[in-house]
Amino acid sequence: MKRPESANELTVTFFYYRDLPKAMRFYEDVLGLTLAIDQGWTKIYRICLGGHVGLVDETKGMNKWTADKPVQLCIRVSNVDDWYAYAQARKLKNLSELFANDEIGIRAFVFNDPEGYQIEIQSAIRPGT
Incomplete structure (x- = not known):
């Protein structure tokens, strides 16, 4: 059987939170993201065309909150210095x-959101990287 050939519509990476309202305030007020889809206990924010992050109340989601966060949300911007x-x-x-990081052609910095997820903000050093 072949994979369906219809185009993908969007991507969402889900993060799980103990305090969903606090996470929402951070992604709205600090990062300036816009709520694209409100599913009640899941809030999906648009990062850029097709790219989204979903904030989930861990008491209702498919996964649970954990102190170990082996994942990073990376956002590419045009001017990393202004964001820094x-x-x-x-x-x-x-x-x-x-x-x-000259090897991969970026300038960047990282920080943590309110519950420990690492966020990287980066700009390309040269076109195509």
Whole structure:
């Protein structure tokens, strides 16, 4: 049997939270994301065309909250320096230094959301990276 050939419509990466309202405030107020789909105990925010992050109340989701967060949400922006200045002003939790990775062609920094998920903000150093 062949894989269905219809086009994918969007992507959502789901994160599980103990305090969903607090997570919502962070993604709306700090990251400036827009709620795209409200499913009650799941809130799906648009990051960019086709890319979304879903915040889930861990008491109702398919998975549960865990202290270990072996996942990172990476958001590519046009000017990482502006975002870094903003992150410093907001005193975001576990904010790293701004760094360059010449091997993969990015400048970036990381910080944690309210329940420990790591978020990376990055810009390309050169076109195509």
